[in-house]
Amino acid sequence: MKLSRRDFLKLGALTLGSLGTLAFAPYPDPRDEREIPLLPIARIAVDRQAAIYREPREHSWVVRWTLQDELLNIYYTLTPPEGPAYNPFWFRVWDGYIHSAYVQTVYYRYNTPLESIPESGQLAEVTVPYTQAYQHSRAQGWQEHHFRLYYETTHWITDIVEGPDNRPWYQLTSEATDYLVYYVPATHLRPISPDEIAPISPDLPGDAKRIEISLERQFLTAYEVDKVVFGARISSGMGQKDVPVGTRTPKGEYHITSKSPSKHMGSLSASGAPGTYSLPGVPWTSFFIYESGVALHGTFWHNNFGIPMSHGCINLRNADAKWLFRWVTPAYEYPIADRFGWDVRGYGTRVSIK
Incomplete structure (x- = not known):
């Protein structure tokens, strides 16, 4: 308009x-x-x-x-x-x-705070441009954390507390470690319902789904048998030589082996050292090379899909990553029984990178 x-x-x-x-x-x-x-x-x-x-x-x-x-x-x-x-x-x-x-x-979209949180945690999404995380201790009280949490990033709520403004704040716990805990205003996160991330086409046989990624075209195509059911522009690895960790997306045949609706990628602290990064709450991650951390996932640090931009992963728009997270196997079942359900592992959908 x-x-x-x-x-x-x-x-x-x-x-x-x-x-x-x-x-x-x-x-x-x-x-x-x-x-x-x-x-x-x-x-x-x-x-x-x-x-x-x-x-x-x-x-x-x-x-x-x-x-x-x-x-x-x-x-x-x-x-x-x-x-x-x-x-x-x-x-x-x-x-x-x-x-x-x-x-x-x-956008700015505010939410009504929850009254209670399941022991297994509540998955939620940031719905304001960004929210400043805080940490709290008896000795030092409330202090700004070095993390900012960005729009459409996903996080695990593990408690509700009274914040420094005397309003409800959520305690967030990183899936990487229980020791990484921080707090944000409860109105800034939208709880995600089970229906929102229910598996797509769950009754298809495991070998009926496959993903093909063209590095030349920077494009991902999802198939059910031989029918195209989804397509999206991507940003693959840049292949930088001056970064200590290899950043070129590897070609080959793989399978999804692990999925996390929220993933802390990079360092657990923002050190600022060359080649390092710290990204809490990366949404809708589907790993196909778990050992070196190569995955399909949502992206909030650029909007330049169609050319290589990543450290090796397949960057996607958040909505595209969410659809794929729901569609690929192993299926992610939510709600979960305990915190071991914050990710799911198994031999899943084939990913072909050419």
Whole structure:
């Protein structure tokens, strides 16, 4: 939808009026619904790599460079003939145009806190642009954690506590270790229901499903016998030589061996060392080389599908990764009996990478 000049100016005035708030808080106060933006918002996923241009083309004049986690109202989307062809989407923002490559489209959606949490944990999804995690101890009280949890990332809720604002906060526990615990406002996470992640085509024989991935085309195709049932653009491994861990997606024949609806990838701490990363809550992971951590999974740190972008995994849009998570075997059954059910392992769907 393209806005009229009058509507655009109105929205611009609202944006200017709220800049002070956005500079100091990643979300408006949920008690005042008038402050909740209704338009889609661009969250800048990288630092000083995404430019706002005067015109929607890469060789246009750069108005300014953006900062990671900066939030910009998106007024409309356009696809100019200059492309690029693999990802032609640009966004009109307040002071120009920004390409979608390093932009995560997000919304503010607040949730009613749960009253209790199962002992096995409750799977949930972040529904605000990002939420700042906190840690708590008797000695030091409430302190900011070094993690921010981003829109559509998934996490395991393990308790409800009274937060530093005297409201309900969720205790989140990493699937990687019970010792990694942090807290966020309960209104920022949406509990995921069993129906939402129920297996797709569960009655098909195991060998009736297969996935083919073309590294040349950067495209994934899912088959039931010989019928195409799903397709999606991907971003495979970049194959960087200066990174100590191999980052080229390996060609070959594999099978899904492990699935986790929420996975902490990389280091458990954000050290900032070259070649390292720490990504809590990577959604809808389906591993086909578990030993070296190569998987199909959702992505919130770029939106540049169609060219290699990863450390070796197959990056997918979150919705695409979720569909595949439900479709591939071994089947993930939810709700679960205990925390051993936070992942499932077995000899599953064939994955062919060419």
